Amino acid sequence: MMTNKNLLSLVTATLLTGFQLLGQGTAADYKRSADYGKMVADKVINNPFxxxxxxxxxxxxxxxxxxxxxxxxxxxxxxxxxxxxxxxxxxxxxxxxxxxxxxxxxxxxxxxxxxxxxxxxxxxxxxxxxxxxxxxxxxxxxxxATTDDRRGGRGGGGYWGQRRDDSQGEPITSPDSAWVAYVKNNNVFVYPKGKPAEEVQLSFDGSPGEYYAGYLSWSPDSKKLATHKIRPNTPRTIYFIQSSPVDQLQPKLESRNYLKPGDALPQKQPVLFIPQTKKMYAVDPALIPNQYDVSWIQWRKDSRAFTFEYNQRGHQQYAVYSVDANTGVTKALIDERSKTFVEYSGKKYRKDINDGKEIIWASERDGWNHLYLYDGETGKVKNQITKGNWVVRKVVHVDEEKRFLIFEGSGREAGQDPYLIQYYRVNFDGKGFTALTSENGNHSAVFSSDFSKFVDTYSRVDMPPVKVLRSATDGKVILELEKADISALQQTAWKQTEVFTAKARDGVTDIWGIIARPSNFDPNKKYPVIEYIYAGPQGSFVPKTFSTNPSGLNTVAELGFIVVQIDGMGTSNRSKAFHDVAWKNLKDAGFPDRILWMKEAAKKYPYMDISRVGIFGTSAGGQNAAGAVLFHPEFYKVAVAACGCHDNRMDKMWWNEQWMGYPIGEHYAECSNIVNAHKLEGKLMLIVGEMDDNVDPSSTYQFVNALIKAKKDHEFIMVPGMGHSNGGPYGIRKTHDFFVKHLLGVNPPVWEGQKEVF
Known part of the structure; x- marks a missing residue:
């Protein structure tokens, strides 16, 4: 009589044999994956770099x-x-x-x-x-030849979170060279240049716990002086044990200044001094409460006033204030507010015109990111410069004299992928709107120094690049330069990535993504599906320009998979409503949209086996990948999560409070992979670098701890000495093996230099 154990072994053996016959996950597939770059190298010509x-x-x-x-x-x-x-x-x-x-x-x-x-x-x-x-x-x-070696250390020569000591600063000479200003004993002093014995004390209330900043700013006419009075915060330090340093046997202890959500922040109060009369005017703290940040001071060229920007903690108010240099009267020129978040970190744009008589400002107040022209004296909106159900992506050039601007936008051209960048020109009053590009492609421009002409390169994931010279006045093509030739590429086994769309959870909004297939693709086979995910709300991530291997998806596909990448709701560069899905809800990660998208793709392509779906990602994508098998285990079966911020309270303040808000509340725990570790179903592998100073590696360690306590089987790889990454070549190979084993049911090939032990 056959026991259940024997029956299971027979079924497993049958499945393994079946997949091996399909030729997926074999040593030949691994070699083809490794050699993919060689296959496509130099196969696209007439594509200037x-x-x-x-x-x-x-x-x-x-x-x-x-x-x-x-x-x-x-x-x-x-x-x-x-x-x-x-x-x-x-x-x-x-x-x-x-x-x-x-x-x-x-x-x-x-x-x-x-x-x-x-x-x-x-x-x-x-x-x-x-x-x-x-x-x-x-x-x-x-x-x-001189070389510019900027490689430096980790982080490109400096750690992103390091804060300068703003209590210190060098003495500052006034523009007319008559006075010197400086901070001593936490207070502000000035003296006539060359006569330090004649110093004049301008402030008297500074102390180590509430000091005047060493960054002093003279007005252009040398008659006024401004700085911040600062109440400092207590810094947070995170620690790393470098287990395997290259220069010694014993480990090293390292630390970083690393503020996390909920930590206290410095509070700044702009202060105006008039040295001649010894008067001092401080901005009313009631105007700038609960600060995330107050920017540095920016003087008007005629010295009539200075401005500063105020970002309220929680990012639901962002204001530009002006301080009258004679009276100290403070008024709001711009007061941007949102019920969710003002995306200061990615969409803020301010351009002062004619010494601040006018201001160009970006806002999502009508539901789309657009430009507005303000009266810089009264703070009233003179007119909306751009409008419509599309977005301004980037201002390229502002011509103050001729009163026009050139910008990148997307989503305006009917029938096109709404993420494709196009170039436009418009006058400050909103008139004279001109599309400088319109072809169905993702455009990238290089402008002449006078912005009269530009080289336009446009392509799509499924269309080779075209390069033309255009007029920056009307967009007309002056000269066709090059058109990429992919005929040699098409003679290889290369499979072009496909653009695919499906409806979002609302049944109305289009969700855009791409599909990659292996070079030995056979529509009669069944292929597990793997999603490469990064759902960070700071951008959109599906490639839009032509590539022989977009996002490296084809390399993974070669192992015997269909690989997809999707921008779901909660990511940027669409409407404000599309983006707001992420607010206080990062665990959403657009999963309802992603799942519907893959189901629609599988209806069209039955060879996509969505009963076997894997997912992988790095950083925010690592959080997303792990979240997939915690919150949507009915769909996602296998996940690899690298250096994820598995609890948003453990990660850096600026990124997480931008989307999750302030104060810290229950929603942080609800979105935590650590808190929800007990929900794990399916297979999960975690990767982290022990020296990751982007996302605190303790986030991953605590997730591992929670999984252990919940008695959840998982795999964990810590790479000594490595920073923020997907684990490098070792981590990539382990990722491939994990999917081959758990999605294809095939034992991965033995690594070179090792012997089979079974």
Missing amino acids: TVQWIDKEQRLWYVNNTEKGREYIVVDAGNARKEKAFDHARLAAALAKASNEKVNADSLPISGLEFKANNNIEFQAFRKKWSVQLSDYSIRDKGT
Whole structure:
């Protein structure tokens, strides 16, 4: 009689054999995944990778990749003409002779190319700087090339959370060089330059617990002085044990200044001093209560006033205040409010016009991110500059004299992906609105120094790039530059990523995403589905430009999966309502939309097996991936979460309070993976770097602790010495193996250098 155990073993063996016959998750698949980059490398030609305008000229240059190699092109924008920048063979010969190195004319080893006056060019090659006269190709060695090594340490040379000691500062000389201002014993002093014995004390109430900032700001006319009076907070320190330092045997203890949600913040009070009369005017604290931040002081050029910005904690009020420099009277010029959040961290835009007589300001007050023109004296809105059910993404240029601006926007062109960036021009009064681009693609512009022309490159995930020269006045194409050729790519086994849309949870809103398939795709097979997720509310994340491997999805697909990426509700760059889904609810992560999207895709493509769905992500995506198997285990079966902020109270203050709000409430716990660890179903692997100073690694450790206490099976990888990442090559391989094992039911191939033990 067959026991249940024997029956289970037989079923498992049958399933394993079946999947192995399908050829998914095999050593050959792993090799094809590893070699994917080689397969697609250099298969897209006529796709320039550098475009640069020549300073203050109507000329530009770019480097084109041709079948033969790299080709340098110069464009005369004024005459709509392009030609080779120089004779590649003659330049190669001159450089080879001067450097005594081998030089290929089709792959010139040059960098830092500059076009100089009198038909000269300069560049770096072979660790030297060279100058070439193009009239006769005479070449001159200009000495050793300078290098700009900015690699530094972790964080690109500085830790993001480090705070400067604002109680300290150097003495500041007034613009007319008559006075010197400084802080001593926490108070403000001035003295006539060169006569420090004649110092005058301007404040008397400073103390270590409430000091005047060492950052002092003179008015342009040298008659007034301003700074902040600051009540400091108690800093929070997080600690790391570097277990395996490279320079010693024993571990090291490191620390970081790292404010978390709910921690106390400094409170700042702008203060105006008039040294001649010794008068002092302090901004009423009632105008700026419960601060998240008060910005530094910005003087008007005529010294009539200074402005500062006030961001209330909780991010539901953001204001611009003006302080009269003669009376100290403070008034609000802009007072932006929201019932959810004002996205100061990503959408704030302010441009003062004519020394603040007017202000251009970005706001989502009508439900979409648009620009408004304010009267800079009264604080009244003169007019809305842009409007409609679409969004302004970025202001590129403001012409104060001609009173127009150029900006990036998305969602305006009917029938297009609402995330595709287009370029527009509009006058300050909202009139003269002109679409500078409109083709169905994601546009990227490089403007001439006078903003009269621009090089426009546009593409989609499913459309190769096109590059043209356009007028920045009306958008007309002046000259077609290059059109990418993917014919060589199409002759490989490469599968183009597909753009797919489905309706959101409201049944109305379109949700956009992409689908990647393996190069040996067979529609008669069944493929598990893996979602690559990052649902951080600070942006939208599905690639929109052409790529042979967008987000690296194809590399994962090669192992025998369909891989998708989706922007669900709660992410940015759509309407305010679309974005607000994230407010105080980061656990939502757009999952209802993502699940509906995949179900619709599976209806169209039955080979997508949504009974076997995996998910992986890093950072906020790590929080999302783990949340998938906690809050939606009926759909997501396997997850890999790298360096996730598994409880938003454990992560950095600025990011989490922006979306989760202040004060800290029960909603933080409701969204916590740690608090909800007992809900785990399916398979989960956690990855963290022990030196992650972006997301406190204790967030992952506490999640592991909660899973252990809840007796939940999981896997955990801590990578010694590593910072904020997906685990590097080791973590990526472990991620692949985890999905192969638990979604395909196949034992992953043995790692190189190891032997099979069973």
